[in-house]
Amino acid sequence: RYQDKRDQPIVFMFSGQGSQYVNMGRELYTTEKVFQEHVDSCAEILKSHMDMDLRDILYPGFSAENSTAGDINQTRFTQPALFTVEYALAQLLLSWGIRPAALIGHSIGEYVAATLAGVFSLDQALALVATRGRLMDTTPHGAMLTVALPEEKAKSHVNDTIELAVINGPTFCVLSGTSEAIQKLQQDLAGQGIDARQLATSHAFHSKMMDPILVEFASHVNKVAINPPTIPCISNLTGTWINDQDLRTEYWADHLRNTVRFSDGIKNLAAENDYIFLEIGPGNVLSTLTKSHFNAAQMPPVLSAMRHPKDDTSDTAFILKTLGSLWLEGCTIDWNNFYKGEKRSRIPLPTYPFDRKRHWVDPTIPPQGFAAMRAGLITAGTHTQTCQEDSRQIIHEQRSSKPVAPGNDPEQGLVKIWQRVLGHGDIGIHDSFFDIGGNSLNGVRVFTHIYEDFGLRIPLATLFSAPTIELLARVIRQESFDRSWSSLVEIQASGTKPPFFCIHSEGGNIVEYYPLSKHCGTDQPFYGIQARGLSGEQIEGTSVREMARHYLEDIRKKQPSGPYFLGGFCLGGLIAFEMTRQLEAVGEKVAFLGMISTSTPAHVTGIKPGISWAQKNYYSWKERLDYEFSNLSVLGLQEKIRYIRDRFTRLSLHFRYYYESIAEDVSGAFNLGEYKHSRIYNLEQLGKVQHKAFRSYVPHPVIHTPITLIRPSRQPYVRNDDLNLGWEGLSAGGITTYEINCFHKNILKEPHAVQLADILRKCLDDADTR
Secondary structure (H helix, E strand, O other): OOOOOOOOOEEEEEOOOOOOOOOOOHHHHHHOHHHHHHHHHHHHHHHHHHOOOOHHHHOOOOOOOOOOHHHHHOHHHHHHHHHHHHHHHHHHHHHOOOOOOEEEEOOOHHHHHHHHOOOOOHHHHHHHHHHHHHHHOOOOEOEEEEEOOOHHHHHOOOOOOEEEEEEEEOOEEEEEEOHHHHHHHHHHHHHOOOOEEEOOOOEOOOOHHHHHHHHHHHHHHOOOOOOOOOOOEEOOOOOOEOOOOOOOHHHHHHHHHOOEOHHHHHHHHHHHOOOEEEEEOOOOHHHHHHHOOOOHHHOOOEEEOOOOOOOOOOHHHHHHHHHHHHHHOOOOOOHHHHOOOOOOOOOOOOOOOOOOOOOOOOOOOOOOHHHHOOOOOOOOOOOOOOOOOOOOOOOHHHOOOOOOOOOOHHHHHHHHHHHHHHOOOOOOOOOOOOOOOOOHHHHHHHHHHHHHHHOOOOOOOHHHHOOOHHHHHHHHHHOOOOOOOOOEEEEEOOOOOOOEEEEOOOOOOOHHHHHHHHHOOOOOOEEEEOOOOOOOOOOOOOOHHHHHHHHHHHHHHHOOOOOEEEEEEOHHHHHHHHHHHHHHHOOOOEEEEEEEOOOOHHHHHOEOOOOOHHHHHHHHHHHHHHHHHHHHOOOOHHHHHHHHHHHHHHHHHHHHHHHHHHHHHHHHHOOOOOOOOOHHHHHHHHHHHHHHHHHHOOOOOOEOOOEEEEEEOOOOOOEOOOOOOOOOOOEOOOEEEEEEOOOHHHOOOOOHHHHHHHHHHHHHHHHHHO
16 A cells, blocks of 8 residues: 655665675666666776676676676675676666665675765775675685574684674574584584574685785775765674764774674664665565564565565566555655656546545444454454554553543453453453453453353354454343354455465464465465364364365365465465365366475374483473573563463463363263363364374375475474475475474464565465466
């Protein structure tokens, strides 16, 4: 949706080494005159410093037949190539009226930022970049290791042979050192269950292995006139704003030697202003790292200006989509310059804007958008929407006005129930259950108390259309609610792409898919499939095959014929496999089958040889603690408190389940009659039935649809090592595996949902074009 012009400041982020690829921006070079002129200008200047034409490496075939893709990965060529493309891309955006309020670069990217800010002239910058790349290429060979650790933990591995090279995010760092030391550290970290991967570099940048070239490089910098920046720039060295005193000769030598504090730079930018973050350079590395600093509610616009090498979108289409996104955010575009050189004609348009006006009579209880999703149970007819009211993230502690007091008996009774369940002292009748810490578990407890206090067995789904005390009290007084049920739930109904059906995991909820659906974009229809029996009254579907059959009945009411796009997390992926098998058996086509952290039952039960019972339990507890601390590390104080309270609530519900199990046995043993279970017990029992269904399912026969597997890197230590999680040989179409640095249980949570959505969106688009 278009935003009124609000002059929201833009940060240009310039990519660093590692993001380069042959033909980056090639289509722009052939179609955009401004981009081509600046690439040519840089290439001509660089000829005297490189003794070659950079365009032969960037765009093979334009002027040479024998350049190779490997050339661009040699440091002496990589750095000038990145500078050239990023500088030309920035100039293209500037010509369209996109002007930055601040600049930040990643390592070599800071040279582009400095040049754009007027610190260097273009000639001087290119001379320094060429010299920098050439000198760095002469240093002793080394290695760099990206690790899933916060700064302090990464520092604990620093020694005489290993240094902290880059701080990319809250839990992303890069260590640099000798090849032997880095290889040993990688093995040690793998043994601890910590994801660590070597980067595609032949040198240990930002370490003492750069020391031999510092004096010579400083002498080259000393010959250059350095000016104060005309656009505010963030320093990699300090993570704060560059001032005039920083811009000394030694700064640029220290810059290639010392730690890159990119994460601190993003934190300072986020704290200072409400920025739009725009990555200028190939790929989306900086965009992904930037998103890791924000939770979903606070996520600013983060965009990329050039495609990733694995993205087959045209360069022109990609940058135009980014330009459109900037316009939607209220940025002013210079359309005259955008169309400069093109012959365009004006055509008459209707003077009436055809503004849509709504004339329907409002229902008694209006839908509340995503508030109807977050508890995890949605009845037929419930339509989830995204609107301005839904996007309000108003929490109880930040409420600017006093809560409205209850005015009648149901409202007073509900206030007491909410206070008892949620632990808040002052709750108003207009407070949304979800905005003040409510979730599906608390919802079950609330409706249990409603039954006890009011004698009404109201469906849990009522909370989704009536999330406030005022609306819920109205339901109690009317004693009317929708008892219908459907497994199919519209999470994101609009869009031009084929719909994606995502099946629930163990427990039956689809609430966990909301962040993923949001990051997949508004053009991707996204449907969740929730479990039958989630109402807590009775359990339906006790096997994977039975569940698959039921869900296909609901899906085919929405989409009678293929091709289908299916997927799911954990158990959901297993059910999606069986749904694919059943569809193929009746001649239907499945275009996409996506499994999110889904293992075969055989892989889950497979244990490495020699693992004892004690070791199994030790690693289970250790990995559980690592998971909990990983979740807490990205939360604010109030979120931490709610998270811990939620954990204790879950524990108490487990105790209640076991209490009712014992009570049922006692009742049966002494002929005390049928024991009436609570909704809490029935929902827990549903999860156990689904777990049993998972364990007993044998995936066969082989399907024809290719499998796309997205797996977390933090796999249980005791399980057999298998990149494909047991799916090898079960698809004649093969398996494509992607990996995300996270645990099984938080792959759907922020910030990992962003990376997951990027992968899923690309795979869905690829499948749609096949």
